[in-house]
Amino acid sequence: xxxxxxxxxxxxxxxxxxxxxxxxxxxxxxxxxxxxxxxxxxxxxxxxxxxxxxxxxxxxxxxxxxxxxxxxxxxxxxxxxxxxxxxxxxxxxxxxxxxxxxxxxxxxxxxxxxxxxxxxxxxxxxxxxxxxxxxxxxxxxxxxxxxxxxxxxxxxxxxxxxxxxxxxxxxxxxxxxxxxxxxxxxxxxxxxxxxxxxxxxxxxxxxxxxxxxxxxxxxxxxxxxxxxxxxxxxxxxxxxxxxxxxxxxxxxxxxxxxxxxxxxxxxxxxxxxxxxxxxxxxxxxxxxxxxxxxxxxxxxxxxxxxxxxxxxxxxxxxxxxxxxxxxxxxxx
Amino acid sequence: xxxxxxxxxxxxxxxxxxxxxxxxxxxxxxxxxxxxxxxxxxxxxxxxxxxxxxxxxxxxxxxxxxxxxxxxxxxxxxxxxxxxxxxxxxxxxxxxxxxxxxxxxxxxxxxxxxxxxxxxxxxxxxxxxxxxxxxxxxxxxxxxxxxxxxxxxxxxxxxxxxxxxxxxxxxxxxxxxxxxxxxxxxxxxxxxxxxxxxxxxxxxxxxxxxxxxxxxxxxxxxxxxxxxxxxxxxxxxxxxxxxxxxxxxxxxxxxxxxxxxxxxxxxxxxxxxxxxxxxxxxxxxxxxxxxxxxxxxxxxxxxxxxxxxxxxxxxxxxxxxxxxxxxxxxxxxxxxxxxxxxxxxxxxxxxxxxxxxxxxxxxxxxxxxxxxxxxxxxxxxxxxxxxxxxxxxxxxxxxxxxxxxxxxxxxxxxxxxxxxxxxxxxxxxxxxxxxxxxxxxxxxxxxxxxxxxxxxxxxxxxxxxxxxxxxxxxxxxxxxxxxxxxxxxxxxxxxxxxxxxxxxxxxxxxxxxxxxxxxxxxxxxxxxxxxxxxxxxxxxxxxxxxxxxxxxxxxxxxxxxxxxx
Numbered sequence: 001x002x003x004x005x006x007x008x009x010x011x012x013x014x015x016x017x018x019x020x021x022x023x024x025x026x027x028x029x030x031x032x033x034x035x036x037x038x039x040x041x042x043x044x045x046x047x048x049x050x051x052x053x054x055x056x057x058x059x060x061x062x063x064x065x066x067x068x069x070x071x072x073x074x075x076x077x078x079x080x081x082x083x084x085x086x087x088x089x090x091x092x093x094x095x096x097x098x099x100x101x102x103x104x105x106x107x108x109x110x111x112x113x114x115x116x117x118x119x120x121x122x123x124x125x126x127x128x129x130x131x132x133x134x135x136x137x138x139x140x141x142x143x144x145x146x147x148x149x150x151x152x153x154x155x156x157x158x159x160x161x162x163x164x165x166x167x168x169x170x171x172x173x174x175x176x177x178x179x180x181x182x183x184x185x186x187x188x189x190x191x192x193x194x195x196x197x198x199x200x201x202x203x204x205x206x207x208x209x210x211x212x213x214x215x216x217x218x219x220x221x222x223x224x225x226x227x228x229x230x231x232x233x234x235x236x237x238x239x240x241x242x243x244x245x246x247x248x249x250x251x252x253x254x255x256x257x258x259x260x261x262x263x264x265x266x267x268x269x270x271x272x273x274x275x276x277x278x279x280x281x282x283x284x285x286x287x288x289x290x291x292x293x294x295x296x297x298x299x300x301x302x303x304x305x306x307x308x309x310x311x312x313x314x315x316x317x318x319x320x321x322x323x324x325x326x327x328x329x330x331x332x
Numbered sequence: 333x334x335x336x337x338x339x340x341x342x343x344x345x346x347x348x349x350x351x352x353x354x355x356x357x358x359x360x361x362x363x364x365x366x367x368x369x370x371x372x373x374x375x376x377x378x379x380x381x382x383x384x385x386x387x388x389x390x391x392x393x394x395x396x397x398x399x400x401x402x403x404x405x406x407x408x409x410x411x412x413x414x415x416x417x418x419x420x421x422x423x424x425x426x427x428x429x430x431x432x433x434x435x436x437x438x439x440x441x442x443x444x445x446x447x448x449x450x451x452x453x454x455x456x457x458x459x460x461x462x463x464x465x466x467x468x469x470x471x472x473x474x475x476x477x478x479x480x481x482x483x484x485x486x487x488x489x490x491x492x493x494x495x496x497x498x499x500x501x502x503x504x505x506x507x508x509x510x511x512x513x514x515x516x517x518x519x520x521x522x523x524x525x526x527x528x529x530x531x532x533x534x535x536x537x538x539x540x541x542x543x544x545x546x547x548x549x550x551x552x553x554x555x556x557x558x559x560x561x562x563x564x565x566x567x568x569x570x571x572x573x574x575x576x577x578x579x580x581x582x583x584x585x586x587x588x589x590x591x592x593x594x595x596x597x598x599x600x601x602x603x604x605x606x607x608x609x610x611x612x613x614x615x616x617x618x619x620x621x622x623x624x625x626x627x628x629x630x631x632x633x634x635x636x637x638x639x640x641x642x643x644x645x646x647x648x649x650x651x652x653x654x655x656x657x658x659x660x661x662x663x664x665x666x667x668x669x670x671x672x673x674x675x676x677x678x679x680x681x682x683x684x685x686x687x688x689x690x691x692x693x694x695x696x697x698x699x700x701x702x703x704x705x706x707x708x709x710x711x712x713x714x715x716x717x718x719x720x721x722x723x724x725x726x727x728x729x730x731x732x733x734x735x736x737x738x739x740x741x742x743x744x745x746x747x748x749x750x751x752x753x754x755x756x757x758x759x760x761x762x763x764x765x766x767x768x769x770x771x772x773x774x775x776x777x778x779x780x781x782x783x784x785x786x787x788x789x790x791x792x793x794x795x796x797x798x799x800x801x802x803x804x805x806x807x808x809x810x811x812x813x814x815x816x817x818x819x820x821x822x823x824x825x826x827x828x829x830x831x832x833x834x835x836x837x838x839x840x841x842x843x844x845x846x847x848x849x850x851x852x853x854x855x856x857x858x859x860x861x862x863x864x865x866x867x868x869x870x871x872x873x874x875x876x877x878x879x880x881x882x883x884x885x886x887x888x889x890x891x892x893x894x895x896x897x
Contacts (some may be wrong), residue, residue, distance in 0.1 A: 054845065056832070065860065068834050069664045075836050084749075084832035084845055087858075097830075102748055215858040217865075240860040 052080035053290035056103040059093035060190045061214055062234035063107025063277050065310045066133060070298045073306070081290045089214050090190025094119070094280075101125050104285035105295070108278045109135065109190030109234070110197075126283040128330050130295075130323045132302040134313030136235040136266035137191065137273040140220075140245040142227050147175050150249040150258035153199055153272070159230065160184075160195070162205035168228060182210030183222035183231035189214060194275050195232055220244055235261060236311030267313045277312065286331045299323040376877075382652070382870035389649035396640050401633035408626050422614050422623025427630065429610060433603030435882060439679075440546075440598050446676055446838045450594075454541040455529035459492040462525055466492070495524035539593050543579055547601045551575035554609050561613060575605050652871035661836035662852060666863035669856070671875050676838040677751060677846030678820055678879065684755025684842060685762065685819050686812075693766030694808055700767070701774040702796055718771075725764035732761040733828025741829060748830035752842045757825045762815040769811020773804040806891045813887035817880055823850040849876045 057067045064087040071083035088097060090108040098106035099120035112127055120127055139156065141148055147168070155172070158165050159180060168175040185191040187206075196206045211222055216237040223229035224244045231245075238247050238261065249258035252272045265271035279298065285291045299320060301307075307314040315323070381387075386394070412420030444450060466488040470481060490498060502521055509515070523531075535541070551572045559568025582596025589596070614621060641648070660670030704714045736757025740746050746753050777800050785795040826848055833855035835847035853872040856864045 056845070064833075065664070071834065072664055072836065080837075082835065082837040082845065084835045084847075086830070086832040086834070097748075102830075217858045217860070237860060 051078045051290055051293060053082070053288060055081060055083040055105065055291050055294050056097075057083065057085040057105040057107065058088045058097040058103040059105070059107035059280075060090040060109045060277070061087035061185075061216060062090075062109040062135060062189075062191055062236070063132075063279065065236055066277070066302070066307060066312060067105070067107050067279075067298070069306060069310060070294070070301055073301070074294050074297045078290070078293065081294065083294055087214065089186060089188035091116075091193065092188035092214075095188075098127070098280065098282065099123060099125055101282070104282055104288075104291050106280040108280055109275065110194045111278060112280060120282075124284070127280045128283055128286070128326070130279045130281065130299060130326065131276045131319060132279045132299065132315055132323070133277040133307050134266050134315075135275055135277050136261040136263065136271050136313075137195065137232060137275055138235050138238040138247050138261045139230065139232045139250065139273070140223055140238060140247045142223055142229045143244070143246050144227050145229075145246065148248055150251060152254045152256070153250075153252050154254060156199050156250075157201060157204065160207055160210075161200050162207045162209075166209070178228040181222065181226040181229040182207065183219040183229060184210050184212060185216070185219070185233065186212035186214050191232070191234060195273075198275075199273070234311075235263070235266070239311040263308065263311075263313050274313075283330055286327075292327075292331050296324070296327060299327060379870045379873050382866055383874040384649060384651045384653060385867075386649050386651075388651075390646040392644060393641055393646040393648050396644075396646065397633075397637045400637035400640070401630065404629050404633055405626065408629060412623065412626075416620065416622055418620030419623035419625075420620070422620040423626030424623075425610060426607065426614075426624060426627045429607050430603050430627070433599070433606060436602040437595070437598040440602070441595060442676055442679075442838075444594065446840055447680075450538045450541050451530065451535055454535075454545045455526045456493070457545045458529060459524060459526040460489070463488040463492040490524075491522075492525040495527055496522045539583060539597070542594060542597050543576070547575065547579045547597050548572075550601045550605060551579075554605050558609055558612065562616070571605075571609065574608070575600060578604060652867040653874055657868075657871055658875070662834050662847070662856075666859075666861055666868050669864070669868045671849065671852060671872055673835055673838040674847035674849045674852035674872075675875065675879065677754075677835070678849040678876075680751050680839060680842060680846065681755045681758065681848055682816060682820055682883070684752055685759040685816065688756055688759040689763050689766050689815075690812060693763050693812070694770050696767045697770030697774055697808075698796065698801075701771050702792070702800065721764050721767055725768060729761055729822050729824040730828060732757055733825030735760060736825055736829045747843060747845060749832055749845045750843050751839055751846045753829050754826055754831060754846075754848060755842075757829050758819045758822050761822060761825060762819045765815040765818070766812050769815065770804075770808045773807025773811060774800060776807060777803045802894070805894050809887060809891045809894070813884060813891075816887075817884060820880055820883070821850050821876065823854050826851045827854070849879070 055071075057071065059067075064085060068085045071085050075081060075083055090106070090110055093103065093106040094108070094112060094116045097103035099116055101123045106127075112129065117127065139151065158171050160182070165171060165180070167177055167179055169177040170180075184195075187193075192206070192212075196202065200206050211218075213219060216233040219231040219233050220237060220241045221244075223231045224241075238245070247261050249260045250272050251258045259265055259271045261271055261273070266274035279295075281291070281295055286295065299315075302315045302323075303317055303320040304314060408423070409420075412423055444453065448456070467481075467484055470477075470484045474480060490496060494500075499521070529535075536544070554575065555568035555570075555572040558571045559565050562568075579597045579600045582593045582600065586593035586596030591599075611624065614624065656668070657670045658675070659672050660668065661673050662671070663669045700714065700718060705711050706714065736753060740753045740756055741748050781799050781803065782795055785799045786792075790798070831848055831851045832845065833851070835845065839846040849872065853869060853876065856869045856872060859865060859868075
């Protein structure tokens with residue numbers, strides 16, 4: 001089904017008739033005149049060039065800090081483009097916003113699924129994938145949990161799958177007989193999906209006996225306040241809370257070497273829970289100049305220290321060039 | 333009937349009656365009151381401390397301002413309270429008026445910067461005045477044509493402001509025709525006076541428009557007020573002249589001060605004019621003149637204090653709330669974060685809520701109280717409806733958010749997270765509260781008033797309009813304002829309708845996507861950096877509370893005004 005933009009607009013305007021007074025006020029108010037106001041009172045003074053419009057970014061709360069930083073810096077140069085960023089979770093963003101055609105970009109901490117591609121297709125949304133950064137998914141425990149330094153995938157699987165392991169001592173016998181208090185991302189989150197697929201295993205059910213949330217801050221707080229607490233989240237949330245919780249080293253097999261979660265380890269791939277972060281753009285949205293410019297800025301900056309400062313692995317120079325080439329090709 | 337001896341039933345002097353239970357009950361009530369108030373106060377102090385961080389200032393800084401500002405003002409306050417009450421009132425008004433004036437100036441400045449250009453304002457005001465003039469003129473010329481007047485009452489604003497037929501009506505017809513597969517459109521319409529003005533090839537410059545449509549009317553109002561009070565036309569003209577000259581000076585001084593001539597003119601109109609008129613009255617009546625010392629002391633104290641602080645190089649508090657916080661957008665760095673776009677969004681949302689819920693809510697309340705049948709099967713039905721309105725008032729806000737999502741976004745297809753959707757969703761939430769409180773207010777008008785009105789031959793409509801509504805209005809306003817206070821702080825519906833976490837541009841219209849204060853505060857609460865969760869968050873909460881207090885104060889003033897008349 002195709003949408004006729006003119007019709008859509010007129011319909012909106014007609015519905016506004018109910019609020020005739022309001023529309024009379026709002027009128028057509030695109031150009032505001034700042035000469036009378038000293039130019040200093042606006043939030044968005046300065047930096048405004050010809051570019052204007054709106055870019056709606058939804059998706060992963062893991063990618064949110066990157067997108068939001070890019071939005072802020074982009075708007076310093078393009079003061080009239082309204083880039084709004086909202087953490088909805090990767091899956092939540094795809095399902096409720098991006099594939100419904102209601103957002104232009106979707107951050108994701110996992111690749112898009114086939115079901116989501118199908119959903120997008122029914123609404124004529126064609127997602128274009130860009131890998132923008134890398135993350136070291138971090139498992140953390142309470143600072144006082146001195147019994148654990150390193151875990152294997154098997155142990156993580158025991159803790160986080162849907163079984164009768166409820167106490168630390170159920171996993172390893174020399175661990176204390178203390179209840180496991182689990183905090184993790186909600187099932188709308190890409191972090192959840194990644195962990196479920198790569199660590200717990202797709203055929204095994206992720207436990208439902210944990211505190212799910214879309215706010216990674218809540219996970220950190222939960223672990224900090226419970227001695228038996230454990231949770232997992234993006235590395236950026238650990239790096240800004242490294243005193244509050246203790247990150248544990250990870251190994252795939254029991255007899256392997258333990259690797260701590262750090263950005264260098266994630267970059268060279270030695271950390272087992274390193275994962276790529278993606279930005280999805282609707283092809284049709286790229287035809288709009290403001291979206292194109294924002295994405296181009298995003299992909300260029302994704303290679304710089306900006307990303308590192310937030311707590312993620314920046315994309316490599318080749319990755320960036322590849323992304324930009326892809327962007328040019330799609331945008332035509 | 334036998335009269336009993338009075339002293340036989342009187343136990344007051346009998347010490348065998350225990351008063352313990354009564355005393356204990358009183359003490360419990362007191363404890364409950366104290367516990368509630370003290371905990372709220374402590375919480376507010378805690379948040380305010382986080383937001384302002386007064387202890388981060390040099391102790392010398394605090395001491396300087398304590399000596400130059402706090403101590404003299406406290407001494408004056410005690411003096412007024414003990415010895416000179418009229419001066420106390422003068423002090424109160426002369427320090428309050430500028431604050432209200434500055435807030436109004438800020439409000440209008442934001443409106444002109446974000447919503448309307450000065451030309452659009454001029455066109456709107458002129459058209460509304462023209463419509464008002466038409467209605468009044470019709471009333472004068474044909475005082476008895478009631479039906480005609482009804483037509484004029486609604487028709488005049490349509491002709492002058494919206495155009496005939498209104499553009500929205502044209503869209504409706506064209507849309508309907510298109511839906512039926514007919515290519516029929518009402519492409520021609522008579523444009524309104526407002527649109528004509530907007531299309532004029534030559535319009536006066538902005539400063540002249542601002543002077544004519546905002547400063548001059550207020551100056552004339554002030555002039556008429558003074559002329560009546562002094563019984564002297566000359567005094568009135570002097571006020572008008574002084575205001576206009578003062579405003580024109582702004583063409584030079586405004587840009588020099590960095591507030592533009594617009595900012596200067598608004599300050600003249602909203603601060604200088606009312607304060608001047610009030611002070612003139614005080615000086616001429618020679619009553620409470622000493623009260624004028626209060627604002628003068630405050631200004632002098634701040635000036636002296638800042639000179640001393642500058643000279644001694646003392647650092648002030650590193651407050652989270654400052655000018656930058658109020659005028660900039662949110663940021664990834666806590667120190668740069670601000671709340672301006674969210675504040676504009678919230679205020680515009682409140683405008684939508686008021687326009688949508690006040691007429692509907694009060695209309696429903698009037699019908700239910702004054703017209704709806706109270707007996708028979710229909711009466712039972714009305715009772716059922718009223719009970720359910722009560723139930724609706726208790727429905728959680730998330731549910732209203734979902735309703736807004738389904739109704740305004742999925743069905744009507746308005747943009748997600750836009751102001752109009754937010755306003756209507758939250759408006760639905762407070763509608764039952766508005767209806768119930770308006771009903772209470774109307775019910776509290778004694779029936780004897782209505783009977784007396786009917787007794788004098790008034791119709792039901794006349795009774796409601798002339799007797800019931802004026803009497804009930806203060807109560808209706810109070811209820812509505814309390815409901816609005818709840819509305820501005822609602823977060824859950826905003827999350828449901830997809831208000832975004834970070835929006836850096838203030839909205840320019842009611843269909844724009846916007847940030848709103850509670851949503852912004854919520855997103856700060858989940859930021860990585862602790863500085864956001866402690867400092868910026870607290871500053872946001874204080875700003876939200878301040879906006880709430882300003883709203884409530886305005887409403888209380890309006891209410892008191894109606895009550896007096």
